[in-house]
Amino acid sequence: MKKNVLIAGVGGQGGLSLSRIIAVAAVRSGYRARTGETLGMAQRGGSVFSYVRFGEDVMGPLIEEGGADVLLGLEPLEAARAYKYVSEKTLAVIDPTPRPTIFNISGKEEYPNVEELLDIIKKRVKELYTVKARDIAKELGSARSANLVLLARYLRIEQVLSSNVVKEAIFEVLGEKKGELASRIFEEALKRFS
């Protein structure tokens, strides 16, 4: 077994924590794991790709072009930006809720058409699922857990990590306090997608 997961999102959406949670869960499940990330520039609000690779034998943190088994997109423009990494073997789960860029906010550019963005991925992958992860997470208690709602959606399609191990990993990465709410949202989301 080997899974190459690419998480695409905007800095601050929880992509990095999600990659860490998956890595911790994978190591706790006895796999080898590697993560890496590609940041736009500073910390918040820029494009961020996070890579997680886990399985019996993984070494480097990067995924090669066309090499993603899974694309978790926290935002449609950022998911579209991952087009080089997906292929006909890829399973994509994307939140279609747009986050405007600084050019949109300052009135210099219009945000692209969301359907067109999703199409970039759709025509390249095996299957594309959209899920309003942010809205669901907000409804369940915190928009910050949109990342875990996406993960829950994916794990309902491919049960590659057990939900208990993921919950342990959530606590390890986020700490007791934040982990409490986040793991509950994860659990609720799993139920919702069953």
Place this chain on the structure above:
Amino acid sequence: MQTVGKKLALMGNEAIAYGALEAGTSVVTGYPGTPSSEVLETIFYLIKRYNVKIPYAEWSINERVAFEVGLGAALAGARSLVTMKAPGANVASDPMFSAAYCGTNAGLLVLVADDPGPHTTQTEQDSRWYGDLMKLPVIEPSSPQEAHDFTIRGMELSEEIGLPIILRTTTRVNHAVGDVEVGEFKTMEYEFSFKYEPSRFVRAFMPWNRGRHKWVLEKLSEVEDKAKDLNQWIGTGEKGVITAGAAYNYVMEVIKERGVEDEYSVLKLGLIHPPPRNLLKEFLSSVKEVTVVEEIDPYLEEKVKFLAHEWRLNVEVRGKQEGILREVGELDPGSVKRALFEREAIEVEEISLPRRPPPMCPGCPHIGSFYSILRGIRKAGYKKDQIPIFGDIGCYALSLNPPFEAIWTEHSMGASISMAAGIKAAGFDIPSIAVIGDSTFFHAGIPGLIDAVNKGLDILVFILDNGTVAMTGHQSTPAYEISESGRRLKPISIEELVKAVGVDHVAVVDPYDLKSCTEKVAEFLKLKGVKVIIAKRECAILQSRRGIEKVYRVIPEKCTNCLVCTKLLGCPALLPVDGKITIIEEECIGCSLCAQVCPYNAIVEVRKK
């Protein structure tokens, strides 16, 4: 400790911190810089979590000071670790050169984190060359586990050889999370070992310097033998690959994936400098051809070609100089695959998508500062493009993006002040502005300011004082009262420091008060002499972590959709939806800037319960 022998999912930098504590490191210091900062942060975390007793774990004012503190501590007998990003090594380089001549008593490891890509660094510097220049050994891990192991081994090796060692890493090791087996933390007992020995420590007498130069060359000749365990030779095939660091992983993965392990011999170097000559000779003699796969410069490639020539070996050596791997940007499995099996770079189809550079955070005090600087320039009777704004390293470099497009330069730590002074030195009678953050000012801005005052180069220095090293994750500055490790600090006041230097006009302003901030900029631009404006307001992220008391809301009936607020401020909490402005409540920190610029008083304060 409860983690002994356990496999943890650790980031390379976290693994280095675990390794340092397992090696009994007693002094840890450095200056924050991506991708190196998490080493000290993890040390602070581990100190608290496991109640580890360590004499000194603190951030330094800059990398040079950090290295000198580490050197002094290591000469006194304490194992020391100093951390920095690649440009930090340039700052620390002066004392590092001399350190090769005096050597060390206890282990002294200098982490230098390079950033192929680059992802978060001004240059794609390959710090391996420092090994040759400084005459210091360089070792390089390829994974988080090796980052851990090489930290321990490097500390021992430094002590065995008597030289500081550079632990060179790249982003794909520092920031990669992997499974790492950790051991037990160790506290080292040590005695005061610094002795009066002027020929070793005083660089003022030239014959001693020649003697020490000879000494360090002899020391370097011992390294290969002592560091044998750092290198790995895999396979017996006729096709050779020489590699190091993160690139090693890509090499092994693509060879395995293709199922051609039998055809290849891979030499992975953990010891980078001095090059392990005996091992290389044996390897080069055993293969017919060699591809050198490494990040950034063709560093090993040049050495290997040189050695092959020196030994008159009939082996073909290929790498970046033949164009089969790129020198610009980082490597990945795809590029290594092409280099090994197809030997030509393929251009992948490009789709053009809108860029998403990071904006300033909602409520960032720098938004107020840049609004005021640009307004102040106009108020003083100038056009925006008439007055150069010299930027510096920190979050405020984001002012390069809309709506401000403010800074003309972002060069190197502290350069804003001295480059701004350079305009005046060249004799131009136009105002010259430097913008610099508080930590960057402490790090390297002070000498430039002293020189400007001393030489009468009348610049305006705008210090963006958000009270922290924000961009790298909110590390302490010399203005803190308590450090991350719990040490009571004597806070240094920027205002008093600036006044003591003799700056002609000093003002402290609140960047959340746009009117007075703008007026002060306009006023100071017209004055002769060196002027300093300190814009003081805590980083927005720290404010929001402490809790927000009020937010702002748009009254839809009053909002005329003029978009003045978004176009002037670019605050990410202001969201234009179908031409109408809304404020994302969970993002707003209540800075009031949008309410101040709204021409229709359509934005109002709402107290949070």
